[in-house]
Amino acid sequence: MSLSDYPPTTLDRLVEETSTVYSLPLFYERLNETINHPRSSIDDIAKIITEDQGLTARLLRLANSPMFGCYAKVDSITKAATIIGTQQLRDLALAASVMGVFKGIPEDLLNMTSFWRHCIACGIIARSLAVYRRESNVERLFVAGMLHDVGHIVLAAARHEVSRELLEAQRDSGRFYLELERERLAFDHAELGGALLKKWKIPVSIVEPVAYHHNPGSAEQFRLEAAMVHLADIICQAMELGQGAECGVPPLDEPSWERLGVPAHMMATVLKQSESQIAETFAILSGGDDD
Template sequence: MIMTDLSLQQKRERTTKIISNILNLNVIPKVVFELMKILDNPNTTAGELNKIISKDQALVTKILSVANSPLYGLQRKVATIDFAILVLGFKELKSIISVISISDALKNKTDKYLNQKEFMLHSYMVGAASKKIAKDMGFQNSGEAFIAGFLHDIGISVVHRYLHSNFALIFDLMENQKMTFRDAEVEVNGMTHEEIGSFLLEKWNFPAEICDAVLNHHNPGKAQISPAMASIVSVSDYMTQSLKVGELKLDKDNHLDDYTLSKFNFEKELDAEKFAAKYKDLFWEQLEFVRFLN
């Protein structure tokens, strides 16, 4: 049994306390906070932005890698940050910098519980698909859908790195008591990875729409702010399993809720399989451009 002396609420409070301590750690580089601040300033010039980004050559390399990926489908190669700023704009750069920085900060060593390369590939695939689907559905800011999709499972990464013994207990429950991943999460942590991820993103001042989508990507019908975005992330997550590209083993019990089925005019999940087939080329194209995650 797992900590039977603790109630569900006590487990939840204990996990929240540990996660809150992460906020006090310098997990996000100082240059990134500096970038986020000036990107939100309408008076910021391209020259000022370029100067700050250029302080971190690793970040420069990754930004250019993403800019040249099929995610944006640009006709010309982006070889400099100046050109990236010109063709992508501040909003898209903010999306790219946000996901790169957080994914780098929360990386842990691969072990038998979680393969980091597979996890980051899954995150990127869901982000890329969310961006494309949002654009196809007429969303004005598909960049936010990319962020929500990329960071939808950030709670898994947080638990694996900062609550590793709990992560091991979760797997023990899955293997020996045949629990689903999310049921085992609640049993051990008192909360799910969606709740943990949304909690951190909210504390890091991410837009409410993104936090809400991350919180409800397994149950978009419960979303209070952006159920449509949550449903896009849910479908993109489901598509990785359907297409067997960038899938996450922890998602083997993943299903689409009634709201998502209705939003996409699916009568049943089989319709989602047909929908996924339309994006098969997108998924395979992205495989060649995930080096920036490693």
């Protein structure tokens, strides 16, 4: 089958195809609704999560991980919900289940281990930046960072050949993957990821940072969050923490750096805090959930 035989590769089409193949676990929507229901209780929320034992275990391990640095042992989802917060628990649940959604992608196209390591590192650094800035609901930054390159998987899963073609072009030319995507497809992995998450009814505060992580200035509502993911992505590439969509270090968007207002000397502290969390979080989220 030649390249031209594929259905036309448009953004909408890819999203449509993918959302039917890969869907979010059922619990996510129920969880969301319960959390926003004024009459629901923590017990209601805990009940939904604990239906998935694998998720429950991952969440508890996460809640007790250095990322949270929590004071006491979190031994129940109820306690996690009270301590971490229900919205935050929902975001973590999304992060803890999304890795299991994408499967069956050829190893030569995408090294899943290296890819998710990059994504988790990006999420943790984005969250650390948010903590440093005293942002509220920092878990959404973790999720946004974790999902920032999800478009890359989507393309690799749905269009093996296009993906391979792009990877080879990048290897040969040494140009930015992003530019090659845009030339070849007229859209890029960030836009694609954002579109999929939107389709999944993920909150805009997570969708936008993903969709605009290469050009945060274009985000409509969550420019700051987009900027944090943008910076976290660049740091991960520069530090070679895993392997994302891009090969080199993407250019830094100056206005975003200005907007964040994080002093350069603080970066070392933020990185140091993040580094220790990356390996453990990766181990928690990738392991023990193979069914």
